[in-house]
Amino acid sequence: MIQRIQTLFLALVALCSGALPWTVSLWTSEEGMVVFAKDNFPILATFVVVAVLAIIAIFLFKKRQHQFVLNRLNLLLNLFLLGFFVYRSLNLSGGAQVSEKGIGMLIPVFSIVFLVLANRAIKKDEDLVKSVDRLR
Numbered sequence: 001m002i003q004r005i006q007t008l009f010l011a012l013v014a015l016c017s018g019a020l021p022w023t024v025s026l027w028t029s030e031e032g033m034v035v036f037a038k039d040n041f042p043i044l045a046t047f048v049v050v051a052v053l054a055i056i057a058i059f060l061f062k063k064r065q066h067q068f069v070l071n072r073l074n075l076l077l078n079l080f081l082l083g084f085f086v087y088r089s090l091n092l093s094g095g096a097q098v099s100e101k102g103i104g105m106l107i108p109v110f111s112i113v114f115l116v117l118a119n120r121a122i123k124k125d126e127d128l129v130k131s132v133d134r135l136r
Contacts, residue, residue, distance in 0.1 A: 013111045014054040027105065050081070
């Protein structure tokens with residue numbers, strides 16, 4: 001069923017990872033160039049994979065266990081992306097020339113929060129179905 005709350009959370013993940021990397025900057029380089037996800041192919045590919053996995057998980061509403069596992073895989077991808085951004089932000093120089101960290105580095109954090117909320121709702125649905133099966 002598409003009207004469940006985890007569908008909303010997964011749609012927010014798809015929106016965050018699919019649209020925001022094109023519009024918000026990740027960081028500003030030492031030369032003053034603003035770096036977007038579209039400028040770095042591995043980062044862009046990871047964002048696109050995260051968005052596609054979220055969209056696929058939306059349509060797996062009849063197979064809750066597969067949806068749950070797919071969300072876990074999506075969580076791992078977001079944690080990898082977040083780890084890369086933390087590593088990158090720690091290596092950006094902050095000395096005489098001020099380098100700016102963009103708001104785009106927080107996209108994986110929002111995605112992780114929404115994925116955890118979606119997994120919690122999927123688990124609640126699964127528990128409800130199991131409790132109804134026990135009554136039969």
